[in-house]
Amino acid sequence: MGDLIRSKPLAAALGVASHFILGKGEWDHSSHLVALTWAGAFAAITTVEYLADPQVQSIFEALLVTVMASAVYFAALISVLLVYRAFFHRLRKFPGPFSARLSKFYGVSLAVRNFQLYNEIERLHKEYKADIIRTGPRELSVVTADAVPLVHGPLSKCTKGPWYNASKFLDGGSTHTTRDKKEHKERRKDWDRAFSTKSLREYEPRVNRHSQFLLERLKEKAHQPSVRISDWFNYFSFDIMGDVGFSRSFGMLEKGEEDDMIKLLHKSMEPASIFGHLNWAVILALRSGLGVGDMLKHMAWTAEALKERKKITPAEKDIFGFLLDPNDEGIPLRLNADARLLVVAGSDTTSATLTWLCYELCKHPEVQAKLRPLVDSISPEKSFLDAEEVANIPYLDGIIHEALRLHPAVPSGVQRETPAEGLTLPDQTYIPGNTIIWMPMHTMQRDERYFPSPLSFMPERWTDEKPEYIQDKRAFMPFSAGIYNCVGQKLSIMEMRVIVANLTRSFDVKFADGETGAACEKETRDCFTLNVGKLDVKLTPRYESKEHRA
Numbered sequence: 001m002g003d004l005i006r007s008k009p010l011a012a013a014l015g016v017a018s019h020f021i022l023g024k025g026e027w028d029h030s031s032h033l034v035a036l037t038w039a040g041a042f043a044a045i046t047t048v049e050y051l052a053d054p055q056v057q058s059i060f061e062a063l064l065v066t067v068m069a070s071a072v073y074f075a076a077l078i079s080v081l082l083v084y085r086a087f088f089h090r091l092r093k094f095p096g097p098f099s100a101r102l103s104k105f106y107g108v109s110l111a112v113r114n115f116q117l118y119n120e121i122e123r124l125h126k127e128y129k130a131d132i133i134r135t136g137p138r139e140l141s142v143v144t145a146d147a148v149p150l151v152h153g154p155l156s157k158c159t160k161g162p163w164y165n166a167s168k169f170l171d172g173g174s175t176h177t178t179r180d181k182k183e184h185k186e187r188r189k190d191w192d193r194a195f196s197t198k199s200l201r202e203y204e205p206r207v208n209r210h211s212q213f214l215l216e217r218l219k220e221k222a223h224q225p226s227v228r229i230s231d232w233f234n235y236f237s238f239d240i241m242g243d244v245g246f247s248r249s250f251g252m253l254e255k256g257e258e259d260d261m262i263k264l265l266h267k268s269m270e271p272a273s274i275f276g277h278l279n280w281a282v283i284l285a286l287r288s289g290l291g292v293g294d295m296l297k298h299m300a301w302t303a304e305a306l307k308e309r310k311k312i313t314p315a316e317k318d319i320f321g322f323l324l325d326p327n328d329e330g331i332p333l334r335l336n337a338d339a340r341l342l343v344v345a346g347s348d349t350t351s352a353t354l355t356w357l358c359y360e361l362c363k364h365p366e367v368q369a370k371l372r373p374l375v376d377s378i379s380p381e382k383s384f385l386d387a388e389e390v391a392n393i394p395y396l397d398g399i400i401h402e403a404l405r406l407h408p409a410v411p412s413g414v415q416r417e418t419p420a421e422g423l424t425l426p427d428q429t430y431i432p433g434n435t436i437i438w439m440p441m442h443t444m445q446r447d448e449r450y451f452p453s454p455l456s457f458m459p460e461r462w463t464d465e466k467p468e469y470i471q472d473k474r475a476f477m478p479f480s481a482g483i484y485n486c487v488g489q490k491l492s493i494m495e496m497r498v499i500v501a502n503l504t505r506s507f508d509v510k511f512a513d514g515e516t517g518a519a520c521e522k523e524t525r526d527c528f529t530l531n532v533g534k535l536d537v538k539l540t541p542r543y544e545s546k547e548h549r550a
């Protein structure tokens with residue numbers, strides 16, 4: 001037995017065999033089992049050596065033999081893995097950095113460089129002058145609009161990738177993270193009802209109420225030289241999400257200061273920027289609790305919010321009224337995951353977009369000047385325009401679309417996996433099966449082929465003034481597309497219309513003294529959703545010269 005364990009060719013052969021076993025199927029989410037198997041084998045070999053090998057006299061010698069055998073085993077496993085990934089892998093023909101072929105650690109290094117992965121990916125596409133680049137051993141970044149219908153279209157055969165079921169074992173998986181198309185379809189029906197035209201009409205008064213309150217709070221602050229508008233947008237979107245989602249006021253606009261829950265939400269998303277690229281590490285981290293304390297705390301907080309919601313019968317309809325089953329005694333685990341989904345998806349995305357939009361308004365006073373007569377002419381006797389009154393202003397929608405185009409709230413895109421038979425793009429490029437694909441919205445939406453003069457903030461491209469500045473609308477997908485698209489997009493657009501119309505109507509919005517927008521550009525962190533840098537503005541009231549708007 002001892003000779004067998006000392007046999008280097010045998011250990012190497014086992015290493016090579018393990019590569020072939022691990023190369024089949026998806027092991028990412030069984031990484032804890034693989035680690036346990038290795039640890040078990042290590043312990044078993046050491047025990048056998050100590051008890052049964054006459055050449056071994058002490059536990060130390062037994063350990064030494066096991067370490068030697070393990071070293072040969074892992075050296076063989078890693079060598080064959082790297083050689084295979086570098087030269088024989090089915091994606092070998094796609095260009096990209098050599099180290100990206102070898103390991104996803106390369107992706108992690110990009111993600112944590114400035115926490116702005118979207119910029120790194122854009123740089124790589126420029127460097128390799130290619131629409132498709134290899135960004136990981138079995139991963140591609142694809143930025144051609146021709147691929148959108150195949151990857152994200154309603155009839156796409158692609159599925160969600162392994163990124164999605166990371167925390168399934170903990171919280172049952174949300175509607176967003178379920179990878180099973182049938183299950184998603186079933187669960188999405190409730191969400192679709194919660195966001196139907198009829199439901200949205202019921203939420204409208206609440207959107208108006210919170211928007212008006214935000215405007216009042218900003219009017220109180222307008223005499224100050226500087227208002228941290230990015231924080232106020234956070235409070236606003238959080239309060240709306242609480243009210244419309246859980247019939248619960250989080251009271252953040254009232255408090256007017258950063259709440260611990262907003263901090264916790266942002267901290268809880270940070271691991272996503274790292275672990276999103278190492279699915280096996282997510283499982284090890286979640287199972288051990290290492291590095292994901294904030295995520296677990298946030299999960300507990302959202303589960304508690306849902307528990308409180310379950311206890312009441314709200315006077316007005318809310319989103320969880322559609323998702324909770326009154327006949328259920330308790331709360332199914334999967335709905336706890338949906339509660340966290342609503343908090344993450346429903347607040348940060350809208351506030352990030354509003355912050356970027358405000359940044360663009362500060363840089364483009366001419367856009368404010370052009371919008372003003374349009375909003376000034378509506379109900380001039382009123383101090384606040386409500387959602388219905390601003391629902392049909394093409395230039396306003398153009399401003400919102402431009403903000404979503406230049407600054408998508410999910411800038412690096414969403415993960416999809418090709419079907420086993422692969423995909424053939426219209427130019428005949430074949431993408432093999434079981435390939436992970438990201439279509440980074442940030443890069444696509446700034447592509448000159450699809451949006452001429454791509455870096456110009458040009459709301460007119462979305463109106464009938466300059467439609468020639470949109471060459472291929474398929475490349476615009478801030479809310480993603482197809483069956484997995486954003487269910488909350490109409491609510492979010494409603495919120496943004498009301499805020500932008502009333503903000504420009506009530507104030508002249510400028511960067512505060514000393515503000516250049518640099519924090520937005522440099523400190524924004526891509527944590528799947530965006531944690532945008534702070535933005536300080538000076539709000540000069542327009543209503544003071546117009547009594548009726550005071």
Ligand code: HEM
Nearest residue numbers: 175176345346349350353409410414479480486487488492
């Ligand atoms: C500017 C605002 C928003 C943007 C840019 C945005 C973007 C997105 C994107 C890109 C996805 C697809 C995610 C994926 O496939 O992994 C998504 C999904 C989703 N969003 Fe939004 N979102 C926004 C606002 C909202 C709001 C306000 C809500 C709810 C109140 C919401 C709820 C959801 C939900 C529930 C999903 C999952 C849908 C599913 O998997 O079927 N979103 N969103």
